[in-house]
Amino acid sequence: MTMTAVTEEIKTEKAAAKSSSGKTLWLLAPGVLWMLLFLVLPLAMMLYVSFWTQTTFKIEPTLTLKSWITFFTSDTYLGALWTTVRIWLIVLAATVVVGYPAALFVGLFVKNKTLQTVLLVLCVIPFWTSFLIRVLAWRPMLGKEGAINMILMKIGIISQPIEVLLFSELSVIIGMTQIYCVFMVGPIAFMLGRIDPSIIEAAKDLGAGFWRIFRTIILPLSMPGVVVGAIFVSVMVLGEFATSAALSGRKVNLLGNIIVTQVGSLKWAFAAVAGVVLTILMGAVVAALLRVVDLRKEL
Amino acid sequence: MSAVLQLSNVVKTYGDLRALDGIDLSLPDDSYVSLLGPSGSGKTTLLRVIAGFEPPEGGTIRFSGKDVTNTPPHERNIGFVFQNFALFPHLSVYDNIAFGLVNRAVDPVTDPKLVDRKVRDMISLVGLTGLEGRATTQISGGQKQRVALARTLVTEPQMVLLDEPLGALDANLRARMRSELRMIRERCGVTFLHVTGSETEALAMGDTVLVLDRARIAQQGDSDTIYNRPCSPAVARFLNCYNLFSGKMADGGFATAQGLLGFQGQPQRAADPAYAIRYDRVDIRPAGAAVTGDEVQIEGTFIASEYTGSAVNAFFSLDDGKVFEVEAHLSHRAPENHEPHRRYALAWKREDALVFA
Structure with missing residues (x-):
């Protein structure tokens, strides 16, 4: 009697578990629907359109490889692809070089949690102004008669203004590093803040000096933060067009700029090709970065 | 060494x-x-x-x-x-x-x-x-x-x-x-x-x-x-095996809220005077039992006891509300049953007490 009662109970419990997991699946429905409608469908459409036939004034749904062939035989487009990759790598390295020490300071050496939060909020302050203003503010800073050149000339370090500072690849890199650095600092500071201080004390106690501890303990434990930051920065830099348009004087053409121009002149098929190439590039970069660290294990 | x-x-x-x-x-x-x-x-x-x-x-x-x-x-x-x-x-x-x-x-x-x-x-x-x-x-x-x-x-x-x-x-x-x-x-x-x-x-x-x-x-x-031999009441308190009474030295004993408690030998020097008796040096007797000359006796109401296997810890409430603990080792005797809310006499030998003054 008791036995049957117990089995009955287990059965009801199982049924309850089943129905509850069925119910919880509904929580996913809005997200899945949203992604299908506004991510997967447009991506498929973009791929489809990239094979359409483009003439000067209109586009027809007749499948052809022409746009793809044009893209991969044109120096302009391949050059843009190469510039995108080069600027991405330089900006990524620059954000790590600038961001890691800052994150190390905030996440590890600032013991006070309130101060830590305040410092991280300070990093975000540039985002309180609009993107355009932030980018354009570099012009009076970097220009031929800009602040930097004026100061350097005043104190007599240079006699001629440095022209390469603005409307060059350098200005694009400076602008992008400044804007995206915070996306590197945040995740790294978060990971560093999670390191138990007694682990570092233990390493000290076992006889290791600071650099040794940094290399063997702090750096490996903060790698997930570096990878997450690198993913943020990569995705944003690879898709960039505004910074390069505003700071390069149209000398630096990224894939994003190509897409903007092509769309502007209604060349949808070319724009779609560039879009597909850019999407594949981002996918490959994110996949490669995720290879570096097993985020599921670390986070 | x-x-x-x-x-x-x-x-x-x-x-x-x-x-x-x-x-x-x-x-x-x-x-x-x-x-x-x-x-x-x-x-x-x-x-x-x-x-x-x-x-x-x-x-x-x-x-x-x-x-x-x-x-x-x-x-x-x-x-x-x-x-x-x-x-x-x-x-x-x-x-x-x-x-x-x-x-x-x-x-x-x-x-x-x-x-x-x-x-x-x-x-x-x-x-x-x-x-x-x-x-x-x-x-x-x-x-x-x-x-x-x-x-x-x-x-x-x-x-x-x-x-x-x-x-x-x-x-x-x-x-x-x-x-x-x-x-x-x-x-x-x-x-x-x-x-x-x-x-x-x-x-x-x-x-x-x-x-x-x-x-x-x-x-x-x-x-x-x-x-x-803890050297101060504080040490005795951490050891968690002493009942401590605060009070001061008086003629013929140590004056506390429980009355004058007798002891033998010289008190140890300490900043805060106290009288200490170990949990396991106390004997529980029916209220009003006779006392021999070398013993000290106070009375308390039994609250509860805790069985730990090798010993029983009994808790008594003294007249001023203080809790007094007695530990009875079971290797020599069977556990005694005490009735809650009943008064018992708690006695110990003068020589077992430690006094800090």
């Missing part, structure tokens, strides 16, 4: 709080020292100052003949076993243990064969054979404790500091690790300074027991002396 560690007048403050208030201390070489103190008494601070994680504001620390007061922790050669073990989460058991040998700034071991031999010897000494490749998240609490200890011992420190090393383990494992810690220490021949808040652990483990009270060393001695 020569002293391996000597502290003189060490002071450490946090703002207005004096965490260490002039600590003088000398620890013998090759022995097990336990440091007992209630939470907040400064025991962790003391360990951290000795290890070099916190600089003291005053005083000197001499370690194996050298002044190490201003030496950074990685040059002191003092091992530290953390309460939460602080294992390196990204390294395997083997790499955790090898860390100090390979990475220390002073005299690192560069020969991989020598590292391997030392690490494997240590792994077998602490009984971790077969777990070398495991991640630190895949081992139990007791095994983590062993890794933490092995990681420290393999660097051959001249002294090991253990910060409540058994606090994170369950009771069963704690008892087993106690004897194991003592055994490992004997094989290594170094001094262990073991910090604990548990009086039983301190008494059971230490060849020498230090009692820390209000940022000062209150007493230093062997377990037997500490237990039977």
Whole structure:
């Protein structure tokens, strides 16, 4: 009697578990629907359109490889692809070089949690102004008669203004590093803040000096933060067009700029090709970065 | 025995709080020292100052003949076993243990064969054979404790500091690790300074027991002396085996809220006067029982008792509301049944009482 009662109970419990997991699946429905409608469908459409036939004034749904062939035989487009990759790598390295020490300071050496939060909020302050203003503010800073050149000339370090500072690849890199650095600092500071201080004390106690501890303990434990930051920065830099348009004087053409121009002149098929190439590039970069660290294990 | 560690007048403050208030201390070489103190008494601070994680504001620390007061922790050669073990989460058991040998700034071991031999010897000494490749998240609490200890011992420190090393383990494992810690220490021949808040652990483990009270060393001695002859009411209170009455010296005894309590011999000098009687020296009798000349008797109402297997602890409420505890060992007698809310006489011999005045 008791036995049957117990089995009955287990059965009801199982049924309850089943129905509850069925119910919880509904929580996913809005997200899945949203992604299908506004991510997967447009991506498929973009791929489809990239094979359409483009003439000067209109586009027809007749499948052809022409746009793809044009893209991969044109120096302009391949050059843009190469510039995108080069600027991405330089900006990524620059954000790590600038961001890691800052994150190390905030996440590890600032013991006070309130101060830590305040410092991280300070990093975000540039985002309180609009993107355009932030980018354009570099012009009076970097220009031929800009602040930097004026100061350097005043104190007599240079006699001629440095022209390469603005409307060059350098200005694009400076602008992008400044804007995206915070996306590197945040995740790294978060990971560093999670390191138990007694682990570092233990390493000290076992006889290791600071650099040794940094290399063997702090750096490996903060790698997930570096990878997450690198993913943020990569995705944003690879898709960039505004910074390069505003700071390069149209000398630096990224894939994003190509897409903007092509769309502007209604060349949808070319724009779609560039879009597909850019999407594949981002996918490959994110996949490669995720290879570096097993985020599921670390986070 | 020569002293391996000597502290003189060490002071450490946090703002207005004096965490260490002039600590003088000398620890013998090759022995097990336990440091007992209630939470907040400064025991962790003391360990951290000795290890070099916190600089003291005053005083000197001499370690194996050298002044190490201003030496950074990685040059002191003092091992530290953390309460939460602080294992390196990204390294395997083997790499955790090898860390100090390979990475220390002073005299690192560069020969991989020598590292391997030392690490494997240590792994077998602490009984971790077969777990070398495991991640630190895949081992139990007791095994983590062993890794933490092995990681420290393999660097051959001249002294090991253990910060409540058994606090994170369950009771069963704690008892087993106690004897194991003592055994490992004997094989290594170094001094262990073991910090604990548990009086039983301190008494059971230490060849020498230090009692820390209000940022000062209150007493230093062997377990037997500490237990039977605590030098102040505070020490008696931490030992958790004395009923204490406050009051003052009077003619023919010690005046307390329970009346005049008699004692024999000279009272010990202490800042706050108190009368102490051990839980297990008290006899429970029916109320109004006769008293012999060498006995002291008070009355109390029985509240409840607690059966611990080898003993029964009975709790009585005295007339002023104070709780009085009596411990009856069951090796010599069967447990007695007392009726709640009934008055009993509590008697003890004058000579068993300790008086501080």
